[in-house]
Amino acid sequence: MEKITVNASRTYDILIGSGLLKDCGKYIREVSSAKKAAVVTDDNVDRLYSEKAVKSLESEGFTVVKFVFPHGEHSKSHETLLNLYEFLAENDITRTDLLIALGGGVVGDLTGFAAASFLRGVEFVQIPTSLLAQVDSSVGGKTAVNIRAGKNLVGAFNQPILVIADTDTLDTLTEEFFADGMGEVVKYGMIRSEKLFDLLMKGNAKTNIAEIIKQCVEIKRDVVQHDEHDTGERMILNFGHTLGHAIEKYYNYEGITHGNGVAIGMAVISGIAEKKGLVAKGVTEKLISCLKANGLPYQTEIPKEKLFELSLNDKKRASSKIRIVLCPEIGKWEIKTLTIDEYKDFLTK
Ligand SMILES: NC(=O)c1ccc[n+]([C@@H]2O[C@H](COP(=O)([O-])OP(=O)(O)OC[C@H]3O[C@@H](n4cnc5c(N)ncnc54)[C@H](O)[C@@H]3O)[C@@H](O)[C@H]2O)c1
Structure with missing residues (x-):
């Protein structure tokens, strides 16, 4: 134990x-x-x-x-x-x-x-x-x-x-709900631990599940201890969630689970940021391999303009600005504060 x-x-x-x-x-x-x-x-x-x-x-x-x-x-x-x-x-x-x-x-x-x-x-x-x-x-x-x-x-x-x-x-647990949890597990690797990410790349999470849960809990514990009441760093736990929630909303919360939404959200935001030089080359490809290895989706047909609109209602939007979480490298996080116009350009241009 x-x-x-x-x-x-x-x-x-x-x-x-x-x-x-x-x-x-x-x-x-x-x-x-x-x-x-x-x-x-x-x-x-x-x-x-x-x-x-x-x-x-x-x-x-x-x-x-x-x-x-x-x-x-x-x-x-x-x-x-x-x-x-x-x-x-x-x-x-x-x-x-x-x-x-x-x-x-x-x-x-x-x-x-x-x-x-x-x-x-x-x-x-x-x-x-x-x-x-x-x-x-x-x-x-x-x-x-x-x-x-x-x-x-x-x-x-x-x-x-x-x-x-x-x-x-x-x-x-059904396969669907297991995969749902895995979306969050991959997120922990992306934001804080290359070691966990590498373990997940093997794609046999069930055989290592106690170790994986322990590593995730340690990461969440550390984040919560720094920012229990969610005024700053705790936001990094939302990596992939701004677009993930938008995707869930697009499908009216039916036919797509939260973890799948987060998985796609992480891959899409990482891909966009990588093209703009905000994420190191190859990070998105590795992320996508990891998502695939864990039975998670990584792409969406929803137009970027629609994702922009739907993510604006997200509660992470503070007044006229929106904060997004990026992983410039695997295991590293960065919070970017953008105006709504900058955010629109970021997503759609
Ligand atoms: N408090 C937080 O920090 C926090 C963080 C993330 C998510 N959430 C919330 O968590 C909820 C989602 O959690 P969830 O995915 O566990 O949903 P859930 O509680 O609905 O469980 C998912 C399904 O799995 C079933 N189930 C649970 N354990 C099972 C088991 N061992 N064997 C078979 N079936 C089992 C449940 O009956 C349910 O049908 C959302 O409401 C979300 O907002 C809260």
Whole structure:
């Protein structure tokens, strides 16, 4: 088992390894004296993993209650959140009890926000079960729900007291969701680690997954420790996301996953920047090889003008300027601030 410690507004450990779920109660008991634990999960994950988690929690003396909601992004809503608050109240969850997010990023974001707001704050543990949640969303304390106006618009920074990433849970993930997480994994290599990138070039991520997750988590931990509240450097985690979100929006968030959008977004922005001499020669070709090796797409037929328009609504746009992340070399990042006109020229000329 690997243990990575995060020193943010709260200090907590991230445990990564095989077979951790069956002992989750023991690890949680080491950091919590709560009497009750409310396990929050979606229907897919509930079917696969709740029993194991609940058994382990009960064996450590936790009284367990369980809230299950339908899987999918549409559940990251105020409706689910309100139902969860009512459930917690009906089950007499107090401020000294504990919430446990068992699932992917949707479960983690929703539970983390409920934990930040219910009774003005209850501690919570993340047990991420998707690759995206293990390398990204369970680390760093961003929690949120969606509203009609957009994704993640209501949320809080709220660090968990522990993260337990059991890599065995990834065995049941669909290929689509595995590849989705790999988009973010390649991003970590691009922005911060040539060593990770080289490992990913081999294209057999599943055989090295614990090591890959560890390296991603260490990178995210370092970035979060420098900029927990996302006022500067944390933005580098958005490499490929400005165009990625535009591509997702173009397809109305259907038929393209977030990780695929990010993969294309990284390749397109890198290709444009390389032509303009802002990225070293050959970086984009290597990036594309790495994306291909991991079953990810790298090109789009969407016209550049359309990508420009769609990315302008992106929340990374600050007033009349837009900040974009480039990787001048593999493992190195740079943030460029452009006026909207400069950004249009950058993308389309
Ligand atoms: N908080 C952050 O910093 C942060 C960062 C990135 C993404 N996010 C958020 O994360 C969410 C996406 O996360 P996600 O991709 O994990 O989505 P998700 O939670 O919807 O999980 C994806 C699918 O996989 C299923 N699943 C999860 N674990 C499984 C397992 N072990 N076996 C079989 N099926 C499993 C789920 O039921 C779901 O159908 C988005 O809402 C996004 O905004 C948050």
